[in-house]
Amino acid sequence: MALVLVTGASTGLGLATATTLAADGHDVVLHARNAGRLDDASVLEQMYGVVYGDLSQHDETVQVAQQANAIGAFDAVIHNAGVMRSRDALAVNVVAPFVLTAVMSPPGRAIFLSSGMHxxxxxxxLAPDFSDPARTSYEDSKLFITAFALALARLRPQTRTHVVDPGWVPTRMGGPSAPDDLDEGHATQEWLATADEDAIDPPTGAYWYHRTTRAPHPAAADPGFQDAVVRALEAHTGLELTA
Structure with missing residues (x-):
């Protein structure tokens, strides 16, 4: 049984991930922007706990991390929250996962959702967009979070870190005509969060699609670019990613 935090779990892939893990017997902490985001509040009866906060806002993201720390040490954190065509893409898709990682006690495993669009x-x-977030595309934001996750795998080897492309699935974000399988869209991150360590190869630092490793964007795999992303996020947030 694992203690798992799932961000952005009020709808879509996050909700499917949280409820599936809970049904499998794991202790799941669901994150939502606020209580009103849950279409069915009874889902909280399945959860070990809940944390609230708007991940587009720095202060609220810090508060989410603090709420999570008050619950305990997590076996896994699944950074699922994301937005697509919004001026908040940089804040939610990249800055928030960095802030949560910098402020929370390091979990045993960290799984970051990317996209094939990265x-x-x-x-x-990267650098200019902090002063003009609306210029950051969804594609750019997913490239940056992929690079950050792979940097984390290198800088914090004690946290087994992976990146997942869930595919183009029929959620509110993906739309009803999305061609990929919804169940496959959340199965890989659940497996990475809870499987026996010897069942996952490589044990850290991989980019996955449906339990199969793939090559990420060459820049995301470049330690120089990874470090540049980390430095930019540290400068922007005033937080340090301790190794």
């Missing part, structure tokens, strides 16, 4: 991201657009 392959279309540009590694040249």
């Amino acid at each position: 392959l279309s991201g540009s590694p040249r657009r």
Whole structure:
């Protein structure tokens, strides 16, 4: 049995991930922006706990991390929360996972949701976008979070860290005509969070699609670019990612 935090779990893949893990007997802490985001509040009866906060806001993201720390040491954190076509893409998809990682006690495992669309991201657009977040595309944001996750795997080897492309699945974000399987869209992150360590190969630092490793964007795999992303996030947030 694992203690798992799932961010952005009021709807879509996050909700499916949280409820499946809970049904499998794990202690799940559900994160939502606020209580009103839950279409069915009875889902909380299945959860070990709940934390609230708007991940587009720095102070509220810090508070989410503090709420999580008050619950205890997590076996796994699944960074599922994300937005697509929004000026908050940089804040929610990249800055918030960094802030949670910097403020929370390190979990045993960290799983970050990316997207196959990160392959279309540009590694040249990081620095200017903090002053103009609306310029950051979804593709760029997923490139940056992929690079950050792979940096974390290198800088914190005690936390087994992976990146997941869930595919284009029929959620509110993906739309009803999305071609990928919804169950497959959350199965990989559940497996990475809870499987026996010797069942996951490589044990850390991989980019996954449906339990199969794939090559990420070359920039995301470049330690130089990874370090540049970390430095930019540290400067922007005033938080340090301790090794």
